[in-house]
Amino acid sequence: MSTSPLLTGLSAKLPELRALYEDLHAHPELSFAEERTASLVAGRLREQGWEVTEGVGGTGVVGVLANGDGPVVLLRADMDALPVTEETGLAYSSKNDGVMHACGHDMHVAWLLGATGQLAATRDGWRGTVVAVFQPGEEVGGAPKVLADGFAERFPRPDVCLAQHVAAAPAGLVGTRAGALMAGADSLRVTLFGRGGHGSTPEATVDPVVLAAAVVLRLQTVVSREVGANQQAVVTVGSIHGGTKENIIPDSVELKLNVRSTTEAVRERVLAAIERIVRAEAAASAAPREPEIVPIDSFPVTHNDPAATEAVQAALAGEFPGLTFELTSPVPNSEDFGAFGTALGVPSVFWFVGGADWKLYEGVDLEALVRDGIPPQIPSNHSPRFAPTLEPTLETGIRALLATAGHWLAP
Template identity: 90%
Template structure:
């Protein structure tokens, strides 16, 4: 561990942080339902000496700690879990049936509470003000709701916004890049209408199941035939629902479509292609009604400010010699963290912290990881098998947050 004064006593606090992480993991809560988690966070922050505001943007918690003159640094962690049934076999596995911390937000809570504890305990090691945001509902775009709840007027305006995410990379590694880091995302709910009837007389119906199948297959051509090879986009139909019985043709089928893109031009092209295909297939099937295409949520491209990113990369490289890496291109995952910097007019930096058991990476080198991404055999975020190893991931994340923040908070 480095000799930074902000890390004084961290090793002794790690068992408590691990117990906290396991507790939050065992009690996951869906977006905007993070009542238990929020109460736990507020209790810990108050015990550390932070000024605490609860119910920000619903179930969000914001802590503020002023420590003399200096910059204002916003540190953010998300708290919500996913509707996934856990299959890790961990002794601290989810006790909430069908809900799991499959994206690592439990680790993010432990990281930020570890960092806030250090900042409160070692006040002679920094100067300025820290705004610790424990955000609800990242999975459904909760950041705008937090910001819309008078955030800019209620809390100090930050000079920089910082956050990190646990990933399926080897535990101990830390990486990021300047500019576009993560793709933007758009989710659509599409309802296709038919004319229902008996399964034995399909000629008397307009079958929306067949229509839906045609739409799903045709959408696979959007990226392969309408997006240039050097550009990035993903179109996924993640949900399809229709019908109640094998011999009944239903009146409608609902699709949930997710789109990822890294530039505004590609985004507009893909969205237009999806709408064109949905409407054209409905017309080809003689659908009695136009399909309904409803935007569900939208995440902007996560963009790292170049100057602030350089400062963070320098700080992380000094804290973790030989364990940092730079991504060569944006990753297709999405985040709503960038909304804080955009709305509050502050530069923002987001980075990744590896959390996977090193034994799973015995035959993978860092160069191939950066070039090819996480191997498919490694459980990734949103998998029912995703389970970051507490050691050294908890310590690495706390150290990374403090090292990055220290660039602005140096006494």
């Protein structure tokens, strides 16, 4: 166990922090509806002695704790849950029907509140200013909304931005990499127009359902035929809606697409291919109207500053000897955390904290885990069965935040 002064008294607080986590997990709230969570966060921060601002970017909460001259460190946690029905069977399962903390943001809130409590209680052990950001709406790109709400003018400008995410890796492992860490993401809404009519006379219609099927199948060739083997991209059609009855051909069908890419060149190529295919298939079907292609949201590539990442990796290796790893390539998941460093013009670093029971990894080669990712049989983020094991995940995340922030805040 580390002897850092920032950890003084943490062990005694863990039972209460566990209860906090269980409460957060049982009361998930969707993006920009995190009213209860935000109120709980603001109350805890005030009790700890932080200067608190609520309603940032909607339901965001920002705490500032100044402790003498020194660097300014931004620590960020996201608060929103997902429209998922929980299937974990936990005693503290979601009480909100159809809503679940399936991505672990409840753990992120508990981690940061644990860290803010330690920083407030151990002020003799550090110098500088900490800006704790509890962000709404990460699942739908909430970081730009927080930043657009006068963030740079209202709060101290950080020297570094730090954040972490629970993952389905074995609990206690901590890992990251310099440069591109997570893919950029683009979501699109595509509306395909036809000419509706009776299912018994398709020759008198233009069937947008058949058109949609052709588009979905053709989109599967974008990555396999237009993206190089040494490049990364994913194209997913996650939603199709059209029609009301089996014998009625509808006038339109709506698709929702998600694209992941790790470079701007690949991103532009994939988005251009999607538009080309959608419009060409509509023309081939003699659609009466051009399709509509509307962006829903866009996240940039999560990029870790090399020098700051080196410092973070050293801090984590010192705190967790033998339990750190370095990813060999970017992962296809996406995050909006990078918007903070980009908008504020400062380095940022993001890393992963394992939260899965080690028993799930019996017989799994950990080197293969780093190389190939989470095995498909293990419930991962966004699964209705995703449930981080509380120990040592809860303590690991708090210690990781304190160890990394402590690098910059050392007295």
